[in-house]
């Protein structure tokens with residue numbers, strides 16, 4: 001961009017802007033017959049192909065043009081993973097407007113805040129989210145129309161939603177003759193708000209250029225590894241961080257896409273995996289927990305599923321082991337965040353690792369991995385001094401790259417970069433081979449007697465106990481050490497384990513002083529809008545907890 005020096009001798013290659021519309025054009029032209037299969041909100045299975053998707057996206061783009069949408073305008077979506085949402089991804093961004101994906105699991109008040117802050121002009125929504133629209137409609141004065149993503153016969157007729165439009169009517173009323181406009185590749189393409197566990201959510205505003213570069217880099221073999229031979233099921237939601245970019249990287253490579261819609265329970269996912277011969281999927285650990293429980297209980301195996309990317313929160317090594325050994329599924333542990341489009345690292349092996357023992361390979365694979373090309377990272381101490389890459393020293397993790405945020409939407413929060421680097425809020429180690437391992441989020445680290453205890457390790461040990469379904473570790477007040485670890489555990493159904501046994505299980509697996517002081521068994525862990533354990537809620541709940549004194 002302009003801030004960089006200009007050479008007297010510029011390259012003589014075409015300078016076609018990197019635009020999102022080019023992905024669907026490519027998919028239509030070269031992989032037009034490849035399928036997109038969706039389990040719809042309506043309950044049935046919908047199937048069509050990239051050519052048909054492109055046609056309908058162009059009809060929708062025409063519809064938006066008729067509604068007066070211009071380049072840079074925002075259009076919100078409250079929708080599951082499905083073909084209509086995919087059409088909106090391309091129709092909105094492709095025509096120069098900004099696709100604002102909204103997480104329906106947030107509180108309606110937060111949703112209204114996000115819609116207003118984003119200044120969305122239209123809001124597309126799946127039938128499921130009608131109650132949310134009813135709750136927020138009167139609080140969203142800038143919205144010119146609510147577009148229900150269904151056929152006309154499903155539309156409510158009670159007049160409860162002002163300016164209600166029918167998605168299929170918009171499609172049917174328009175021609176598929178549409179020339180995708182060309183504009184500056186640095187133009188905004190989509191907007192996603194962070195979950196905002198503290199304060200108001202803030203928007204990460206992606207550009208066409210950042211999205212295309214992220215799609216190219218993340219699709220590579222040592223990233224998500226997506227190809228035209230794959231059948232890809234994004235279980236990660238399209239309403240949060242663009243389903244890790246899969247709605248772009250799959251069409252870019254020609255892979256078949258399979259969308260689970262709202263049905264994310266183990267049984268529905270398993271059926272879709274088998275019926276659609278899914279080879280690759282991506283999701284957060286809690287989703288795989290549900291799927292694995294179903295598969296184990298019913299004594300099933302996978303016939304085509306061979307690779308999965310797990311991220312969003314740490315993948316417990318015990319889960320990785322089960323997927324790899326019992327089901328023969330390659331697990332790629334990945335790390336990233338909304339502010340990073342999201343992919344930053346992926347844990348894949350190199351040639352030199354291939355002769356290692358299984359245990360040695362697993363020790364590499366449980367880490368969050370090496371940076372994918374385009375991302376640089378470093379760890380620093382609290383004074384900003386860079387720390388060594390020895391796999392032991394931990395510090396604040398900072399990143400930079402062309403798909404990493406430079407400031408939040410509307411400059412909320414002011415300047416976020418530190419000397420050109422984005423502080424992730426994560427604490428990590430990096431080893432001599434460049435493999436990064438997250439110790440914790442800095443706000444979750446337990447500070448015991450001036451030293452830090454990372455909670456991920458403690459949770460991973462608990463999760464490797466055969467009777468433990470889920471575990472979370474938090475710091476609670478201790479009169480001598482300031483904070484000590486308290487382990488909260490959800491048992492597997494029908495098992496009988498006591499706290500002494502679980503505490504003894506830590507022996508020899510971690511430094512003795514890291515051992516949790518106490519264990520509390522609970523029925524369920526509170527999950528946030530993106531399927532992560534809400535540690536701030538747990539800390540609140542247990543803030544007056546008295547640890548046993550030794």
Ligand code: ADP
Pocket residue numbers: 194195196241310311312313314315333334335336337338339342368424425426438440441530532
């Ligand atoms: P939100 O919490 O707003 O949903 P993101 O979905 O962007 O935000 O989450 C980003 C954070 O999730 C990271 O900063 C990190 O703390 C955590 N995270 C993501 N992937 C991993 C992983 N593989 N292991 C551990 N933590 C992870």
